[in-house]
Amino acid sequence: MSFVTSVIPVYNGARFLPQTLEMFAGQTRRPDRLVVLDNCSTDATPEIARGFKGMPCEWRRNETNIGLLGNLNRALAFSSETEYLHILPVDDRIKPNFFEQMLPLLEDARGLALAYSLVEKIDGDGVVIEPARTRRRGARVVPKREYLGALAELITILMPGIIMKTGCQPAPVQFLLDMPQVGDCLFYARFGAHCSKLVEESEPLCQHRRHAASTTDRNILNLDAWVRDEWRNMTMVMELIEEGPFEHWLRWQKLKCLFAARSRIKIDMVVGSRPDYAREIRMATLENVSKVHWRLGNAAVWMRDLLHGKTRPHFTDQSEGPGNPKK
DSSP states (O other): OEEEEEEEEESSOTTTHHHHHHHHHTOSSOOSEEEEEEOSOSSSHHHHHHTOOSSOOEEEEOSSOOHHHHHHHHHHGGGGGEEEEEEOOTTOEEOTTHHHHHGGGGTTOOSSEEEEEEEEEEOTTSOEEEOOOOSOOSEEEOOHHHHHHHHHTTOOOOGGGEEEEOTTOOOSOOOOTTOTTTHHHHHHHHHHTTOSEEEEEEEEEEEEEOOTTSHHHHHTTOHIIIIIHHHHHHHHHHTTOOOOHHHHHHHHHHHHHHHHHHHHHHHHHHTTTOHHHHHHHHHHHHTTSOHHHHHHHHHHHHHHHHHTTOOOOOOTTTOOSTTSOOO
C-alpha cells in the first residue's frame, strides 16, 4: 500500500497536464503513487499521461464519462489504499515543498485527519490575481466548531491545498452528485466532522486557477447550483455543528443574512443583462429567509459598496437597501 497517493481527476486536460505532471516530479517530497484518472478525454490527455517519464505515473480511464463529481468519488476510492490522499484538479498547482511541509502536520493524528494550506488564485496563464490573505504565520490546529462554522458560511478550503489522512480506510463520505457548485465545500465539512485533527497551514502552498471554463463560470445561469445549493450547504453543515441552543440560533440568523447578501451580489452581477433571472434569484432566496434577513443582507452589501465607492445597479423590484427603499 502507498504512503502518499496523489490523484489527478481530468477531462480534456491536455493544456495543463504536462506542467501538472512536471510539478509532481519536481516536489521535494514526491507522492509515492501518482494516478491520472481520465474521465474519457477526447484530446491528447491519454498520450501525455502514458508518455510522461519524470516519475512513475498511472493512467486510468473510466469506462464512461461519469461527470466531475463522479470522478472525484472515483478518486476517493483510493482512500483505502493509502495512508494519505491528495486530489489535485489538473488546472491547479502545488508549490515544490507542498508535501514536505504538509505531511508532518498530521503525523501524530489518530484516525481520520485533514490539513489544508491557504491558496493563491491564478488566471489561465498562471498569473497570481488574488494573493492569499492571512495575519498568521505557520500552522495551527483548527477547532472543529470553527472549521465547520467557516464552511457553513462558504468560506471554503480548496481542493489543491488539502491532504486527507485516511489511514488506509474507506472515505466515510462522498461528494453529492447533485451539488455541482458547492459540493466540495459540503464534502470537506462532512469529512472534517469525522476527523480527529484539523490543521491550517498559513503559507499558500497551492494555487487555484480561475478561467472561462471553470465550474463557477459554467454554473452562473443554473439557479439551483448557483443559489439554492448555497442554502442547502449552509443547512447541512449547520446540522454538524455542536453548540448551545442560543449560539445555534444566533448562527442561523447570521447565515440567513449572509445568504441574502450573497444573493444580492449575484443579482447585481446579472441584473443588467438578465433582469428576469435577477428576479428569480430574489424569489429563490426568499424561499428560505425572511424579508427582515433580506433587507439586512441588502443593507450590508449597500454599505460595503458605499465604502468602496461602487455604484449599485438600479433594480427597483428588489432593491431594499438604504437609499433604495422597497416600492
